[in-house]
Amino acid sequence: MKALYQFAKNVSRNKAFLLMVLPGALWLLIFAYLPMPGAIIAFKEYRFGKGGFLASILESKWVGFKNFEFLFTAQDAFIITRNTVLYNLVFIVLGLICSVSMAIILHELTNKKLSKLYQTGMFMPYFLSWVIVGFFAYSFLSIDKGVLNQVVQYFGMEPISWYSEPKYWPYILVFLNLWKGIGYSSVIYLASIAGIDKSYYEAAMIDGANKWQQVTRITLPLLQPMMIILTILAIGGIFRADFGLFYQIPRESGILFPVTNVIDTYVYRALKVVGDFGISTATGLYQSVVGLILVLTANGIVKKINRDQALF
Amino acid sequence: MVRKKGLSLLALVLVLSLVLAACGGKNNESGSEGSNSGTNGGSEAPVELVWYTIGTPPRDLQKVNDEINKITAEKINATVKIKMLDWGEYSQKMQIAIASGENFDIAFTSSWANDYFGNAKKNAFLAIDDLLKSHGQGIVAALHPDFLEGTKVNGHNYGIPANKELPQQRVFRFNKTFVDKYNLDISGVKTLQDLEPILKTFKENEPTIAPIPAKIAEFFHVDMPINDIPIIGMPLDTTDYKLINVWETDEAKAYLETMHRYYQAGYLPKDVATQKDAGDYFKTGQWLVDVADSQPLADNLWSADAGYEVVSVPMQDPISFNWSVAGSMQAISINSEHPEKAMEFLNLLYTDADLMNLLDFGIQDVHYTKTGDNTKDIIPDSGYGFPAFTAGNLMLTYLNSNDAPDKWEQFQKFNDSATAAPLLGFQVDTSKITSELASLKNTKDAVYDALFSGTVDPAVQLPKAIEKFKENGLDKVMAEIQSQIDAWVASK
Numbered sequence: 001m002k003a004l005y006q007f008a009k010n011v012s013r014n015k016a017f018l019l020m021v022l023p024g025a026l027w028l029l030i031f032a033y034l035p036m037p038g039a040i041i042a043f044k045e046y047r048f049g050k051g052g053f054l055a056s057i058l059e060s061k062w063v064g065f066k067n068f069e070f071l072f073t074a075q076d077a078f079i080i081t082r083n084t085v086l087y088n089l090v091f092i093v094l095g096l097i098c099s100v101s102m103a104i105i106l107h108e109l110t111n112k113k114l115s116k117l118y119q120t121g122m123f124m125p126y127f128l129s130w131v132i133v134g135f136f137a138y139s140f141l142s143i144d145k146g147v148l149n150q151v152v153q154y155f156g157m158e159p160i161s162w163y164s165e166p167k168y169w170p171y172i173l174v175f176l177n178l179w180k181g182i183g184y185s186s187v188i189y190l191a192s193i194a195g196i197d198k199s200y201y202e203a204a205m206i207d208g209a210n211k212w213q214q215v216t217r218i219t220l221p222l223l224q225p226m227m228i229i230l231t232i233l234a235i236g237g238i239f240r241a242d243f244g245l246f247y248q249i250p251r252e253s254g255i256l257f258p259v260t261n262v263i264d265t266y267v268y269r270a271l272k273v274v275g276d277f278g279i280s281t282a283t284g285l286y287q288s289v290v291g292l293i294l295v296l297t298a299n300g301i302v303k304k305i306n307r308d309q310a311l312f
Numbered sequence: 313m314v315r316k317k318g319l320s321l322l323a324l325v326l327v328l329s330l331v332l333a334a335c336g337g338k339n340n341e342s343g344s345e346g347s348n349s350g351t352n353g354g355s356e357a358p359v360e361l362v363w364y365t366i367g368t369p370p371r372d373l374q375k376v377n378d379e380i381n382k383i384t385a386e387k388i389n390a391t392v393k394i395k396m397l398d399w400g401e402y403s404q405k406m407q408i409a410i411a412s413g414e415n416f417d418i419a420f421t422s423s424w425a426n427d428y429f430g431n432a433k434k435n436a437f438l439a440i441d442d443l444l445k446s447h448g449q450g451i452v453a454a455l456h457p458d459f460l461e462g463t464k465v466n467g468h469n470y471g472i473p474a475n476k477e478l479p480q481q482r483v484f485r486f487n488k489t490f491v492d493k494y495n496l497d498i499s500g501v502k503t504l505q506d507l508e509p510i511l512k513t514f515k516e517n518e519p520t521i522a523p524i525p526a527k528i529a530e531f532f533h534v535d536m537p538i539n540d541i542p543i544i545g546m547p548l549d550t551t552d553y554k555l556i557n558v559w560e561t562d563e564a565k566a567y568l569e570t571m572h573r574y575y576q577a578g579y580l581p582k583d584v585a586t587q588k589d590a591g592d593y594f595k596t597g598q599w600l601v602d603v604a605d606s607q608p609l610a611d612n613l614w615s616a617d618a619g620y621e622v623v624s625v626p627m628q629d630p631i632s633f634n635w636s637v638a639g640s641m642q643a644i645s646i647n648s649e650h651p652e653k654a655m656e657f658l659n660l661l662y663t664d665a666d667l668m669n670l671l672d673f674g675i676q677d678v679h680y681t682k683t684g685d686n687t688k689d690i691i692p693d694s695g696y697g698f699p700a701f702t703a704g705n706l707m708l709t710y711l712n713s714n715d716a717p718d719k720w721e722q723f724q725k726f727n728d729s730a731t732a733a734p735l736l737g738f739q740v741d742t743s744k745i746t747s748e749l750a751s752l753k754n755t756k757d758a759v760y761d762a763l764f765s766g767t768v769d770p771a772v773q774l775p776k777a778i779e780k781f782k783e784n785g786l787d788k789v790m791a792e793i794q795s796q797i798d799a800w801v802a803s804k
Contacts (some may be wrong), residue, residue: 048436048646052413070747075784076754143583163586251586254758269757270750279746
């Protein structure tokens with residue numbers, strides 16, 4: 001009884017905060033926790049049956065780890081895993097460097113109006129769908145009408161058939177990913193820079209620190225916790241490729257597959273012919289489990305080095 | 313600490329209430345359904361059938377739906393609720409409706425939208441062999457037997473094909489404007505190789521236009537057990553039912569070499585392999601020849617669509633393949649509460665001309681006017697349109713005033729003239745070769761467009777591609793399909 005009273009008191013005291021958390025919590029419950037039991041489809045040969053979705057799951061045959069087999073037996077398993085992990089590593093490292101430096105530069109700009117303008121400009125690509133970005137890229141890379149080839153020809157060189165030259169694509173994909181994502185992530189860093197107490201800088205200036213010293217001695221160390229949190233979270237998604245980027249941008253050019261095929265696109269292409277729920281669920285589960293292990297490992301390492309900065 | 317505990321308790325309460333709400337909703341629903349079917353049994357109250365079908369929903373759909381219900385209520389004591397979903401979203405929405413076990417009764421399905429064969433294999437649809445016999449005699453009588461034979465999955469019928477053209481007939485389509493202008497002789501064309509002199513003349517006169525404006529579909533003399541893996545094929549004239557590697561045949565090699573020669577000569581656009589939106593040429597008229605699948609009087613349709621004259625010459629005699637037979641079907645859901653009524657309604661679509669004309673063209677004098685016993689004119693922008701080929705017996709419907717009066721006879725003749733492909737009615741059971749098929753499909757995507765658009769040199773790339781297929785389990789898949797075919801042939 002006392003506990004219940006305590007609980008009611010807690011709720012009433014924190015009702016404003018709880019209300020703020022509610023939409024996010026509901027979202028998480030409905031879209032992340034509620035479907036979780038569905039992961040058992042990964043171990044089943046899913047067939048539709050009478051009585052709806054739940055009944056169909058229960059009635060489907062258990063097949064153990066059969067649905068996971070194709071992820072490891074496929075000839076391309078190595079290539080797609082390598083592509084997925086390497087691209088994501090590059091995205092994480094370059095993304096971190098670029099967005100932190102961009103945030104610092106934006107913060108140091110004295111003209112606040114211009115700073116806002118740049119910020120908005122960089123934010124815009126984040127809202128574009130990859131399909132649209134794919135067409136933008138095509139207008140640059142098209143073999144006969146593309147802007148880049150016009151330039152190349154202007155300088156008297158042979159036009160390049162971009163969509164059949166795998167060697168350029170790692171750069172193109174990394175560039176587009178940064179171009180699209182930086183605006184968003186730099187805003188997060190910008191916000192935490194804005195939260196840094198101004199008196200640190202004032203004290204530093206009185207001691208004669210120049211701008212560079214202020215950045216390396218004050219801003220970066222104080223941003224470190226945020227950088228660590230975001231990086232640990234990003235590492236959790238290292239087995240999950242951005243489908244839109246790898247599917248839409250190379251325009252499904254088969255010649256580019258050695259450098260553009262990732263786990264997600266591979267599974268999509270495979271399922272277009274097999275159409276199997278079990279396999280797609282198995283892939284998702286595999287990506288999540290590996291992601292979870294990686295997050296725990298990364299967090300463990302951070303904990304070893306500095307207990308306070310670990311995520312949990 | 314206390315605070316944390318409170319929060320987790322709250323979370324628990326939220327979860328519980330959610331689960332309770334979900335369960336409660338479910339109980340209510342099933343309760344009312346139960347009582348519904350109870351009353352149906354007793355007093356024969358009209359049943360409402362829910363029918364999902366493909367096409368842009370017209371403005372007056374509800375009006376026409378009401379008229380349809382007048383007919384169906386009288387004839388089979390049922391009404392239908394027509395739910396049209398637009399072309400682009402149909403497959404995706406149906407996948408959700410099917411996966412979530414929604415209680416719809418009838419749905420459009422085909423080899424190109426809301427995949428018929430895949431859904432049938434996964435039990436999404438009801439096997440209707442017995443229902444066809446008991447409530448669908450009109451359907452059986454109206455359809456060419458190959459329609460039902462070719463859409464069998466594991467020996468059962470799961471859907472009812474619309475009565476329209478049955479076989480595939482692939483044709484070369486020509487832009488007549490240019491054919492006349494440069495006096496090109498297209499009458500002798502049958503294969504890709506035959507196009508060479510025509511393309512050459514055209515290119516000399518119109519150097520800026522690529523005469524073949526987009527990727528074109530090939531035609532080899534084979535049937536394919538899996539359309540997405542076109543390297544495995546069965547020769548059309550097979551007698552021993554042994555699968556072959558299509559890409560190792562002389563026919564395929566010659567085709568790919570010709571294609572590559574054409575590409576190098578500039579007969580195709582430079583970026584043809586990665587083209588995604590090639591449809592524009594039909595509107596602009598900047599093309600000479602492409603490939604399409606034909607039906608009787610198709611030239612008229614294409615010409616009307618293009619706004620200039622389009623003519624075609626066939627590459628092959630009409631052949632019924634599994635995919636062409638399954639081009640447009642209606643199936644009954646496994647979760648349907650009234651499968652008999654659904655079948656009775658489908659049966660009406662094959663026997664009742666009034667119902668079919670109403671469904672396809674709308675209400676007389678509102679959406680169309682009659683111009684003769686069996687002809688009509690559509691009133692433009694009157695607010696109703698239905699893709700006629702998606703449902704029922706097309707041959708019951710009125711013709712357009714300018715149609716050939718024997719249009720449906722021509723369709724009938726076309727269907728009768730078709731020969732059945734060797735694997736008509738055979739469906740691969742993919743459960744043992746799932747991983748290999750997944751790799752093969754990726755392999756196909758990696759090499760197909762570049763090879764078949766002529767972009768790369770087949771002398772170098774074709775052996776490599778075949779090698780890659782073999783590395784990814786082609787031989788195992790072929791052996792498995794072969795054993796399934798052997799069993800199927802033995803059981804026939």
